[in-house]
Amino acid sequence: MTQYGELKMRAFDLSMLMIRCLEELPASVVGAGVPVATAGIRRHRSRWGLCIPAGLLLVTAWGLSRAGAQSVPAGLSCLSARQNATRTWGDFQGTGFRDSTVVLDALAALGQSSAASYAQGVTSLEGSTASNSDYLSRQVVSLATVGIDLAPFTTPLLNAQEAEEFNSGIPNFPAGGWGAASGFSTDTLDTALALRALRAAGFESGLTVVNEQVAVGATTASHPFNFPAGATGLSILVRATTGAMRLFITTPASGTFFIDRDPSNVPVNLVGLPEQAGTYSLRVQNLGAVPISYSLEARFTTADGFNVERISRALRYLGLAQNPDGGWGIASGEDSSLMITNEVLLTLEAYGPAFVPRSAIDRGLDWLQGRQNPNGGFGSDPGMSTVYETGLAVLSLVGGGRSAPAVIDPARSYLVATQAANGCWNNDPYSTALAVRALGVITGCILDVDGKNPCCDVPTDVVYVARHLLGLTPVPPDFRLLDPTIPPDASVAAAIDAIRPSLDVDMNGTIDVATDVVYIARHLLGLTPVPPDFRVLDPTIPPDAAVAANIDALCPP
Numbered sequence: 001m002t003q004y005g006e007l008k009m010r011a012f013d014l015s016m017l018m019i020r021c022l023e024e025l026p027a028s029v030v031g032a033g034v035p036v037a038t039a040g041i042r043r044h045r046s047r048w049g050l051c052i053p054a055g056l057l058l059v060t061a062w063g064l065s066r067a068g069a070q071s072v073p074a075g076l077s078c079l080s081a082r083q084n085a086t087r088t089w090g091d092f093q094g095t096g097f098r099d100s101t102v103v104l105d106a107l108a109a110l111g112q113s114s115a116a117s118y119a120q121g122v123t124s125l126e127g128s129t130a131s132n133s134d135y136l137s138r139q140v141v142s143l144a145t146v147g148i149d150l151a152p153f154t155t156p157l158l159n160a161q162e163a164e165e166f167n168s169g170i171p172n173f174p175a176g177g178w179g180a181a182s183g184f185s186t187d188t189l190d191t192a193l194a195l196r197a198l199r200a201a202g203f204e205s206g207l208t209v210v211n212e213q214v215a216v217g218a219t220t221a222s223h224p225f226n227f228p229a230g231a232t233g234l235s236i237l238v239r240a241t242t243g244a245m246r247l248f249i250t251t252p253a254s255g256t257f258f259i260d261r262d263p264s265n266v267p268v269n270l271v272g273l274p275e276q277a278g279t280y281s282l283r284v285q286n287l288g289a290v291p292i293s294y295s296l297e298a299r300f301t302t303a304d305g306f307n308v309e310r311i312s313r314a315l316r317y318l319g320l321a322q323n324p325d326g327g328w329g330i331a332s333g334e335d336s337s338l339m340i341t342n343e344v345l346l347t348l349e350a351y352g353p354a355f356v357p358r359s360a361i362d363r364g365l366d367w368l369q370g371r372q373n374p375n376g377g378f379g380s381d382p383g384m385s386t387v388y389e390t391g392l393a394v395l396s397l398v399g400g401g402r403s404a405p406a407v408i409d410p411a412r413s414y415l416v417a418t419q420a421a422n423g424c425w426n427n428d429p430y431s432t433a434l435a436v437r438a439l440g441v442i443t444g445c446i447l448d449v450d451g452k453n454p455c456c457d458v459p460t461d462v463v464y465v466a467r468h469l470l471g472l473t474p475v476p477p478d479f480r481l482l483d484p485t486i487p488p489d490a491s492v493a494a495a496i497d498a499i500r501p502s503l504d505v506d507m508n509g510t511i512d513v514a515t516d517v518v519y520i521a522r523h524l525l526g527l528t529p530v531p532p533d534f535r536v537l538d539p540t541i542p543p544d545a546a547v548a549a550n551i552d553a554l555c556p557p
Helices: 003-024 034-043 051-056 071-081 096-109 116-126 133-143 151-159 188-200 309-321 338-354 358-369 387-399 405-418 429-443 458-469 489-498 513-524 532-537 544-554
Strands: 207-214 223-227 232-241 245-250 256-261 268-270 278-286 292-301 378-381 384-386
Touching: 071 096, 071 429, 071 489, 096 116, 096 133, 096 429, 116 133, 133 151, 133 188, 151 188, 188 309, 188 338, 207 223, 207 278, 207 309, 207 338, 207 358, 223 338, 232 245, 245 292, 278 292, 292 309, 309 338, 338 358, 338 378, 338 387, 358 387, 378 387, 384 387, 387 405, 387 429, 405 429, 458 489, 458 513, 513 544
Parallel strands: none
Antiparallel strands: 207 292, 223 278, 232 268, 232 292, 245 256, 245 278, 378 384
């Protein structure tokens, strides 16, 4: 066995010993505060003598450097420090409304929803009045995760939707989406943001297909959509086909049937279909001798009266507004914009199989990748990268499955290099929130507090967390003899403090080494998070699945 392997095995063995020791420590020792805890360990040395070397002198498990891992906690600290006295971010006379929503979304995505700054920001946002469709849409997205009634926000958003146009000769055909505010013409940015808000709020979407191509003799993949209980008025609007097609309709309980259509008998709204709660799926076969394309929408009205046509017509607008180069401009026919293309891609990715074809997303991602600069960043102007556009691009690319190192690693390097010493980017909450969220997506592990492990490592990261929570220096001094590149204690401590709210994995309102840290260590080592005998003493501990989900948010499997 190599020296590395021996050290790794020793680290694992000692990690298990540390867990066993921590499980046996009474709450009066570990959970009663730093002075009592450290004194308690000294007093009980005879019983837990082996716990001291196990918990505090673990050897390091060497790993590959992960640039950006410490950038995330530092960025979170910046956002916390930059919150205004009004519990907002940025300048509310300018873009502060937007900035606050983007910060809240980043905090939620990075497991910081139990942080005081997040709760205060949500309360402030809930009491704010949005002045346009952009802000109202972002407000809905940010509030959708906190369990409040969203109707006061979604109702005015729906009221601002523009009617669909049927004259294909108008410049912005077919409209039907959202503009800057009620009464304004449809544009791609506001439509994308509004659709994302309705998705976050849980509105059903049906199915929208925009110009899917079908080769000669081919049949498309199945396109599923959900028909919820209590819904009525199921119909399939076949808007167009360039050739003879056969539409296969698979129902939840009545099998599959088909309907043939060609250019002479479309558009047509197919009604009188079987209505069964569950998943339907549609497939289209090309019956002709040349390739065809077709467009259709599956529509219905939900039990609470929402017609998913409101979603499908707006998705159709986005699909038709895509430029030949793959990007999107502010409206149909306008030059492609990096920021707008990112926002549209994030929306289409959020709708998943409810929007077809996937090739539209892929073409958008191709266009986006082609705008990466030599320094790894992205920007609207060739050769000039910006933090916020790079953050958006990373989110779009990763969300679309484009996470190859050749693209993502240079973007990460750009973001890490442009972060200031205070953890911020440009001292701007909007840029900082997008950058920290993008790095969180890339690194995937905010528990990697030393930025050196392949992911979260029990012999290092978890030990550092436990020591810091007990009031000790995070890194045992002899660790640095083996690895002098471990970051300074102040940096590791700051990283731990930045994620402190997320360490309460059993959601009891306190962060306890004897419980939360034990659960984290056990789960990362492949054990059930909560030792069974813990529930004998406290039957209110959440189920293992709930605790494990909270740990996975810190360190995705």
